[in-house]
Amino acid sequence: MTWPKGVNHRPFKPFEWSMSTVRVTLFQPHPGQIDILHHPARFKVVACGRRFGKTETGKILLIERALAGRIGWWISPTYRMADDVWRSLKIALNGAIQAKNEHMRRLDLVGGGVIRVCSGHDPDALRGAGLDVAVLDEAAYLHPDVWRAAIRPALVDRRGEALFLSTPNGRNWFWGLYMLGQNPAYADWQSWRFPTTANALIDPAEVEDARHLLPERLFRQEYLAEFLADSGRVFRRVEAAATVTPEVGPQPGERYVFGVDWGRDNDFTAVAVLAAHSRRLVALDRFNEIGWSVQRGRLAALADHWRPDAIWAEANSIGGPNIEALQYEGLPVLPFTMTAASKGPLIESLALALERDELALLPDPVLLGELQAYTLERLLSGRFRYNAPPGGHDDTVIALALAWHGVSQTGASISFV
Numbered sequence: 360m361t362w363p364k365g366v367n368h369r370p371f372k373p374f375e376w377s378m379s380t381v382r383v384t385l386f387q388p389h390p391g392q393i394d395i396l397h398h399p400a401r402f403k404v405v406a407c408g409r410r411f412g413k414t415e416t417g418k419i420l421l422i423e424r425a426l427a428g429r430i431g432w433w434i435s436p437t438y439r440m441a442d443d444v445w446r447s448l449k450i451a452l453n454g455a456i457q458a459k460n461e462h463m464r465r466l467d468l469v470g471g472g473v474i475r476v477c478s479g480h481d482p483d484a485l486r487g488a489g490l491d492v493a494v495l496d497e498a499a500y501l502h503p504d505v506w507r508a509a510i511r512p513a514l515v516d517r518r519g520e521a522l523f524l525s526t527p528n529g530r531n532w533f534w535g536l537y538m539l540g541q542n543p544a545y546a547d548w549q550s551w552r553f554p555t556t557a558n559a560l561i562d563p564a565e566v567e568d569a570r571h572l573l574p575e576r577l578f579r580q581e582y583l584a585e586f587l588a589d590s591g592r593v594f595r596r597v598e599a600a601a602t603v604t605p606e607v608g609p610q611p612g613e614r615y616v617f618g619v620d621w622g623r624d625n626d627f628t629a630v631a632v633l634a635a636h637s638r639r640l641v642a643l644d645r646f647n648e649i650g651w652s653v654q655r656g657r658l659a660a661l662a663d664h665w666r667p668d669a670i671w672a673e674a675n676s677i678g679g680p681n682i683e684a685l686q687y688e689g690l691p692v693l694p695f696t697m698t699a700a701s702k703g704p705l706i707e708s709l710a711l712a713l714e715r716d717e718l719a720l721l722p723d724p725v726l727l728g729e730l731q732a733y734t735l736e737r738l739l740s741g742r743f744r745y746n747a748p749p750g751g752h753d754d755t756v757i758a759l760a761l762a763w764h765g766v767s768q769t770g771a772s773i774s775f776v
């Protein structure tokens with residue numbers, strides 16, 4: 360999501376702390392952030408959509424406590440995220456820093472307060488006694504032992520507080536803490552859930568854009584901050600879409616598009632045949648014969664039978680020479696280069712088509728199994744990684760996604776010679 364231009368000049372005035380000699384300037388918290396910062400609970404669990412202002416909330420709380428002489432730690436899941444926070448804390452606190460240790464990422468402030476910034480990679484390095492406050496950013500992506508074994512014990516002697524900030528990551532340990540905060544029996548705990556739009560500085564049109572581009576569940580997790588029971592699952596309504604009976608050959612007036620995923624090592628080569636007008640998967644072939652020329656021969660025979668307008672084939676590694684050889688034989692093959700950037704939209708477009716009943720499938724058990732097992736992992740960079748689960752295959756998923764890509768392309772047809 361792009362942050363609206365000039366946002367920092369909007370009505371949010373900086374707010375300042377003045378001690379006798381130092382002045383620290385931060386953003387004026389927005390109303391959602393104020394709710395969290397002012398609440399008296401000892402353990403605060405905040406589940407928010409992307410760009411709500413989680414990290415900023417944590418920085419404000421930590422700085423406020425440290426300027427009051429407290430000892431506080433910041434914990435991020437990765438070194439890079441910890442580094443970003445470390446750099447911005449040094450800038451914000453410039454003038455209040457008495458001593459700085461870059462190696463330990465530790466600031467000693469005027470007035471006796473201390474801030475350390477850590478990454479969650481090594482829970483052992485996190486062991487330390489006597490904390491007043493801990494901020495765990497993107498907590499749902501930290502290992503639960505960071506909290507249970509390292510941070511929680513360090514809060515015992517000074518009865519320290521903790522702030523957990525994150526977008527949900529399914530119903531993992533962070534969800535467990537969120538549920539504690541919803542339970543009146545746990546008076547020390549309080550939890551909140553805010554969608555991205557609770558940040559008044561976010562342009563709602565940006566969020567609406569994301570709603571249209573992302574599969575529904577991804578949008579619900581990342582922007583509405585919902586804790587989804589099977590958050591990693593990509594394709595919905597798979598069984599309901601499996602209504603097509605296999606067809607033996609091309610129908611008059613119909614157009615056909617192929618999607619091809621080449622097999623590697625123990626994998627299969629898969630070919631999906633989509634009827635472009637009626638938006639149905641009418642045939643699916645999957646084979647792992649030895650030798651590329653045999654495999655190309657099988658694909659050429661299929662093409663001879665269905666006479667497709669276009670064959671979209673994965674172009675990575677072995678795909679390149681295979682595509683060239685098939686083009687040389689006169690097949691209408693178009694290359695698709697699979698990268699982290701191109702794979703996301705390819706898969707999301709197929710997921711949307713199934714969700715919206717725009718595509719009907721053959722009830723092929725391999726295909727349905729691969730679609731149902733296909734997973735999405737959110738990386739800390741904010742990007743997503745789509746994959747078969749470890750040990751699983753995804754060749755029919757990719758072949759189908761490529762064929763769907765071909766069908767949804769306009770003007771991409773090539774005549775068959």
Ligand SMILES: Nc1ncnc2c1ncn2[C@@H]1O[C@H](COP(=O)(O)OP(=O)(O)OP(=O)(O)O)[C@@H](O)[C@H]1O
Pocket residue numbers: 362366367371386387388389392407408409410411412413414415416526560
């Ligand atoms: N109260 C505020 N006033 C002005 N700008 C703010 C405020 N809170 C946050 N921002 C700005 O909004 C942007 C998003 O804030 P922040 O990084 O804290 O959000 P986040 O929820 O941690 O986002 P992400 O999901 O990407 O980690 C940042 O550029 C930040 O500086």
Ligand SMILES: [Mg+2]
Pocket residue numbers: 413414415
């Ligand atoms: Mg953040």
